[in-house]
Amino acid sequence: MNKTVHIIGGGSAGLILGKELSLMGIKNIIYDSKRKISDNSAKASGVLSKSGLGALGIDYKDAIVNELIGADIYGRSESMRVKSNSTMAYVLDRGRLAELLYENAIASGSEIILGKRLSKTEILSLNNGSDIIVGADGAISNVASAYKFPEIKHYVLTYKAEYSNANILDKNMVSLHFNNSILKSFFGWTIPYSKSSIEVGIGIFSNNKTSSKNAFAKFIATERIKDILKGSKLNGAYASVIPLSTRRKTVNGNVLLVGDAAGQVKATTGGGIIFGGICARIAAKSIYEHIKYSMPLSNYEYEWRKINGRDLTMHRFFHKYYSILGNTTMDINIKMAKALGFDGFFSKYGDMDRPTKMLKRFFLRGFSE
Numbered sequence: 001m002n003k004t005v006h007i008i009g010g011g012s013a014g015l016i017l018g019k020e021l022s023l024m025g026i027k028n029i030i031y032d033s034k035r036k037i038s039d040n041s042a043k044a045s046g047v048l049s050k051s052g053l054g055a056l057g058i059d060y061k062d063a064i065v066n067e068l069i070g071a072d073i074y075g076r077s078e079s080m081r082v083k084s085n086s087t088m089a090y091v092l093d094r095g096r097l098a099e100l101l102y103e104n105a106i107a108s109g110s111e112i113i114l115g116k117r118l119s120k121t122e123i124l125s126l127n128n129g130s131d132i133i134v135g136a137d138g139a140i141s142n143v144a145s146a147y148k149f150p151e152i153k154h155y156v157l158t159y160k161a162e163y164s165n166a167n168i169l170d171k172n173m174v175s176l177h178f179n180n181s182i183l184k185s186f187f188g189w190t191i192p193y194s195k196s197s198i199e200v201g202i203g204i205f206s207n208n209k210t211s212s213k214n215a216f217a218k219f220i221a222t223e224r225i226k227d228i229l230k231g232s233k234l235n236g237a238y239a240s241v242i243p244l245s246t247r248r249k250t251v252n253g254n255v256l257l258v259g260d261a262a263g264q265v266k267a268t269t270g271g272g273i274i275f276g277g278i279c280a281r282i283a284a285k286s287i288y289e290h291i292k293y294s295m296p297l298s299n300y301e302y303e304w305r306k307i308n309g310r311d312l313t314m315h316r317f318f319h320k321y322y323s324i325l326g327n328t329t330m331d332i333n334i335k336m337a338k339a340l341g342f343d344g345f346f347s348k349y350g351d352m353d354r355p356t357k358m359l360k361r362f363f364l365r366g367f368s369e
């Protein structure tokens, strides 16, 4: 197995891919522009479902900062509570998670070069026609543009800030706020880290005239968020971007895309670690089968869409649905959902990652136990 896999990007997708390839005995080199693997990790949040984490085969326990049992969903004047009896998801420290994934990849045998941002020319020159190139370089992917992959059409611009001494009512509940007048086509959120520290963030569609920072300022001025942040201390604020659709193609000859670079993200919430990580594992298997048995690399495209395509499409459908609702219609939808008993159903059978699983149960058994 004398081919080398060059992985551009040492985020969660690149590090999971590197580890998996090393375990299969395939030489791989991961390049990342960060000097320290945990740099920039505060730009994103770390809410991951317990079940999704189980599918990644990673050691994440050391990164847990909080446990979540549910979510309060707010429209303008209506709200709905989805609450389970047990832990549904964890809040992970993204910096610590990056370190754990890095240590795992190194321990398995990956070579990791930090502090090197590869230009498009350098990315093209890595390609000797026989080695394999993987773009795991995030939402704005140099690999994708160097190799002329189809574009990602929709993005969400995000802004989040972290506060201590906040007034948190329930440290195990996140809150989601839908307000299409200020948070166009996405939503705002609060994620408690502990009894007194919290993250507040927003996303807006990239075709907006306003900036994410402006939208954030309006969001924290709303009554509900003002109450939470009264007397709190701001510890840091960060802007970033989330891809909202998958690329039409993610394999081009000996070049593959994984994670945010491929758009393997839940369009409902922007969460991409689970799907990106699952796809990275699928990529590792396809690369192994290509090197060992000369199977086509395009099997990766087929396999990841077969396993995740329907769920990702459903996330896009739900995102489209809520993104066109005005504040009044969102309130009506929340009211109707409660009247029909969906809050109880989601509390019991809700699945943050796999809506197809939840819908299958609903259509087979309805609200029955």
Ligand SMILES: Cc1cc2nc3c(=O)[nH]c(=O)nc-3n(C[C@H](O)[C@H](O)[C@H](O)COP(=O)(O)OP(=O)(O)OC[C@H]3O[C@@H](n4cnc5c(N)ncnc54)[C@H](O)[C@@H]3O)c2cc1C
Pocket (backbone or CB within 6 Å): 008, 009, 010, 011, 012, 013, 014, 031, 032, 033, 034, 043, 044, 045, 046, 047, 048, 116, 117, 118, 119, 136, 137, 138, 139, 142, 158, 159, 160, 201, 240, 241, 242, 258, 259, 260, 261, 265, 270, 271, 272, 273, 274, 276
């Ligand atoms: C505000 C916000 C909140 C989020 N919350 C969640 C959440 O709660 N749960 C969840 O699952 N997901 C969440 N996400 C999404 C999640 O962060 C991403 O899906 C995930 O980080 C994608 O991993 P990745 O490895 O594909 O890309 P990235 O994490 O973007 O990693 C790409 C890496 O490539 C490197 N790189 C880029 N270009 C080059 C280059 N030319 N040369 C060398 N290196 C390069 C970068 O330094 C970076 O380390 C959130 C995102 C945002 C913005």
